[in-house]
Amino acid sequence: MLVSLGVESTAHTFGIGIVDEKGSILADQRVSLRPKEGGILPREAAKLFSERGAEVLFRALEEAGVGIEDVDVISFAIGPGLGPSLRTGAVVARYLARRYSKPLVGVNHGVAHIEIGKLLTETRDPLVVYLSGANTQIIAYENGRYRVFGETLDMGLGNVIDTLGRAMGIPFPAGPKIEELARKGKNLIDLPYTVKGSDLAFTGLLTATKKALEKHPAEDVCFSFQEVAFAMVTEVTERALAHTEKEEVLLVGGVAANKRLQEMMETMAKERGARSYVVPMKYAADNGVMIAWTGLLAYKSGLRTSLHEPVNPYFRVDQAEIPWVKERGGGSGVP
Numbered sequence: 001m002l003v004s005l006g007v008e009s010t011a012h013t014f015g016i017g018i019v020d021e022k023g024s025i026l027a028d029q030r031v032s033l034r035p036k037e038g039g040i041l042p043r044e045a046a047k048l049f050s051e052r053g054a055e056v057l058f059r060a061l062e063e064a065g066v067g068i069e070d071v072d073v074i075s076f077a078i079g080p081g082l083g084p085s086l087r088t089g090a091v092v093a094r095y096l097a098r099r100y101s102k103p104l105v106g107v108n109h110g111v112a113h114i115e116i117g118k119l120l121t122e123t124r125d126p127l128v129v130y131l132s133g134a135n136t137q138i139i140a141y142e143n144g145r146y147r148v149f150g151e152t153l154d155m156g157l158g159n160v161i162d163t164l165g166r167a168m169g170i171p172f173p174a175g176p177k178i179e180e181l182a183r184k185g186k187n188l189i190d191l192p193y194t195v196k197g198s199d200l201a202f203t204g205l206l207t208a209t210k211k212a213l214e215k216h217p218a219e220d221v222c223f224s225f226q227e228v229a230f231a232m233v234t235e236v237t238e239r240a241l242a243h244t245e246k247e248e249v250l251l252v253g254g255v256a257a258n259k260r261l262q263e264m265m266e267t268m269a270k271e272r273g274a275r276s277y278v279v280p281m282k283y284a285a286d287n288g289v290m291i292a293w294t295g296l297l298a299y300k301s302g303l304r305t306s307l308h309e310p311v312n313p314y315f316r317v318d319q320a321e322i323p324w325v326k327e328r329g330g331g332s333g334v335p
């Protein structure tokens, strides 16, 4: 039974995950930078990772009850992400691979969000709605790659939500609190809705929403913001679903936790004869398990990364090779 160890370090979380070939999760250890206000400072994240990374690694091996010699593949997130954060994880992975003569596999972080979602929801060939802090993309497998069928032209939806939260004095991450306020809202305020073909833009909505706070109760503002932002995402998802004719819709990334969003997606999917799924919340945010699992799929398909390959902060999901996925039902990869 092959065992893969994955290192995640693209942004605010340093995670080590260990999985086996059947998709069993043997270990999941993480440490995260929690900025009190504002965004993540890349250098602070890298500092935390270099101070705590070794401890996270040892905790993971202990949790899994394996020694490093029992691991068959060392996987790490090679991009996209913040340079200083990425490099800390890469150093750990390269060291382990070199020191213990293990194969090394660099994984695309977005692809890993997709693969862990597929594994845990047992979806086979979904249209993926990837909504995190920095990313907002509608993705599906076509012709050997995960293709992007729609995306934000400016900010990622999670960052929009957190920026709105900051204006309201809500600490990071603001999503859950804004969702709670929105549930109490009753009146729909007129806010700009920006869909351009199959893409989205959020800055106009963000500016108008912040302005609306001066005149309307916070509950109504949050309610209206969610209705508009999620309707925009649902519209482009519906367009991609019609185009790709996929039968499953899979929500991944931290914003996928939102119940109102889930409800809108489910209604839309149902109307189109598709089923909708949400990645389990424990694995929605960044973690080493998704890297370990994707690294194992890549390894079994023959992919390897040299010790000299640099990290790539701008590595797009549609640039990644994914030979383990087959047309119409690449499946979760579980035999």
Ligand code: ATP
Binding pocket: 010, 011, 131, 132, 133, 134, 135, 156, 157, 158, 159, 161, 162, 173, 174, 175, 176, 179, 253, 254, 255, 256, 257, 258, 259, 284, 285, 286
């Ligand atoms: P990336 O994958 O781009 O590196 P990230 O790791 O920062 O981004 P995630 O951890 O996937 O992002 O998601 C975090 C985001 O999810 C935050 O912006 C947070 O506000 C948002 N979020 C969390 N819970 C909810 C919720 N219930 N409703 C809406 N947004 C939410």
Ligand code: FE2
Binding pocket: 109, 113, 132, 285, 286
């Ligand atoms: Fe992420």
